Amino acid sequence: MISEEQKIEQPLDPKMIGLRPGLEGVPVAHSAICEIDGTKGELRYRGYPINELATQSSFLETTYLLIWGDLPSPQQLKDFEQEVQMHRRVSFRVRDMMKCFPATGHPMDALQSSAASLGLFYSRRAIDNPQYVYDAVVRLIAKIPTMVAAFQLIRKGQDPIQPRDDLAYSANFLYMLTEREPDPLSARIFDRCLILHAEHSLNASTFSARVTASTLTDPYAVVASAVGTLAGPLHGGANEDVIKMLKEIGRPEKASSYLDKAIANKQKIMGFGHREYRVKDPRASILQDLAEELFARFGKDEMYDVAKTLEKEAEGRLGQKGIYPNVDFYSGLVYQKLGIPRDLFTPIFAISRVAGWLAHWREQLGANRIFRPSQIYTGAKSRKWMQADERMSP
Ligand code: ACO
Numbered sequence: 001m002i003s004e005e006q007k008i009e010q011p012l013d014p015k016m017i018g019l020r021p022g023l024e025g026v027p028v029a030h031s032a033i034c035e036i037d038g039t040k041g042e043l044r045y046r047g048y049p050i051n052e053l054a055t056q057s058s059f060l061e062t063t064y065l066l067i068w069g070d071l072p073s074p075q076q077l078k079d080f081e082q083e084v085q086m087h088r089r090v091s092f093r094v095r096d097m098m099k100c101f102p103a104t105g106h107p108m109d110a111l112q113s114s115a116a117s118l119g120l121f122y123s124r125r126a127i128d129n130p131q132y133v134y135d136a137v138v139r140l141i142a143k144i145p146t147m148v149a150a151f152q153l154i155r156k157g158q159d160p161i162q163p164r165d166d167l168a169y170s171a172n173f174l175y176m177l178t179e180r181e182p183d184p185l186s187a188r189i190f191d192r193c194l195i196l197h198a199e200h201s202l203n204a205s206t207f208s209a210r211v212t213a214s215t216l217t218d219p220y221a222v223v224a225s226a227v228g229t230l231a232g233p234l235h236g237g238a239n240e241d242v243i244k245m246l247k248e249i250g251r252p253e254k255a256s257s258y259l260d261k262a263i264a265n266k267q268k269i270m271g272f273g274h275r276e277y278r279v280k281d282p283r284a285s286i287l288q289d290l291a292e293e294l295f296a297r298f299g300k301d302e303m304y305d306v307a308k309t310l311e312k313e314a315e316g317r318l319g320q321k322g323i324y325p326n327v328d329f330y331s332g333l334v335y336q337k338l339g340i341p342r343d344l345f346t347p348i349f350a351i352s353r354v355a356g357w358l359a360h361w362r363e364q365l366g367a368n369r370i371f372r373p374s375q376i377y378t379g380a381k382s383r384k385w386m387q388a389d390e391r392m393s394p
């Protein structure tokens with residue numbers, strides 16, 4: 001039994017005391033990396049519209065742009081691509097460590113642990129040394145895909161395969177994952193998916209990266225903390241749940257009753273809604289086009305009609321609240337068509353988002369102040385110590 005003295009006070013009404021749950025609308029950094037107009041549905045990286053990047057650029061070029069601020073010259077891009085290619089391999093020690101992970105574990109947990117382990121090999125915390133920063137960027141961009149692909153083979157009881165130097169970034173990842181060289185269309189579409197997921201301002205995982213960066217720890221810890229944050233179903237993990245939901249709905253004609261039931265039960269529709277957008281996420285529209293491109297070439301996924309009907313039906317029910325498909329709604333259908341297992345969707349998101357996290361890491365270090373928000377204490381004021389035999393069992 002809890003005495004009056006011990007009773008925990010109820011939290012006060014946040015609006016009355018200036019508390020902003022989820023930090024909604026609270027600026028915590030100046031940033032020149034990514035701009036979102038949530039009412040127009042516009043997204044730009046370093047001033048370049050996402051549509052243009054997704055059609056004209058490559059993932060490594062976009063990564064360079066995000067992290068270093070400007071598009072690379074042809075020579076800078078060539079050098080960067082070569083450096084990344086040279087650092088794709090991971091130490092046998094990391095691979096051996098991954099072999100000890102349970103095969104039933106989620107690949108995001110495997111990735112978080114492996115990313116953190118890189119700090120054991122390369123940690124010098126020389127973050128004020130430009131060469132250390134460059135090397136860390138190259139290593140993380142190069143090795144994260146290798147680790148995702150390695151865990152996929154290891155959990156199937158196979159040895160990871162080595163990267164192939166003749167293959168570009170995305171083609172090489174698909175090769176390491178599936179043990180088959182992908183056709184050029186699949187590799188290009190995958191590369192475009194990476195561009196779309198590379199950065200999105202101060203979302204939960206990027207905020208996590210900046211908080212960790214603000215302690216001046218090493219970049220491997222920064223990325224590992226962000227991977228852990230991305231894993232949750234309200235963030236990157238939603239793309240897995242979208243496919244589960246579409247399968248549960250099963251047929252287009254069932255979308256309407258599914259929505260009615262979910263809304264009545266106050267259940268979130270996965271892949272819908274976004275703190276920043278009041279219209280359809282521009283990335284969702286591009287991903288939908290990419291899905292259609294793949295279906296035209298390799299045959300349609302029957303779940304696509306379910307998704308389209310769900311989107312149409314949801315507009316009448318959720319549109320007035322500004323809830324439309326987000327980036328996670330169509331990405332799973334693209335990855336599924338590329339033959340990627342469902343629980344790798346979020347690790348693939350991470351492969352891409354490392355670019356944004358590292359851009360924010362550099363920006364944070366450029367004007368650092370350790371994050372240390374305040375709280376409004378709602379616990380007991382002062383309590384008298386009780387010996388164990390004086391305490392009542394619940
Ligand atoms: N389905 C149904 N209703 C929704 C949805 C949804 N997906 N999202 C928000 N709403 C409703 C809420 O029920 C709430 O309604 P109410 O005001 O009548 O109570 C209102 O919209 C506001 O919802 P919040 O959860 O407060 O909105 P918030 O901005 O905090 O959440 C979030 C954004 C977490 C993305 C939310 O929309 C959600 O949970 N979506 C589903 C999960 C998802 O797809 N996540 C991926 C986001 S993209 C990314 O992280 C990469």
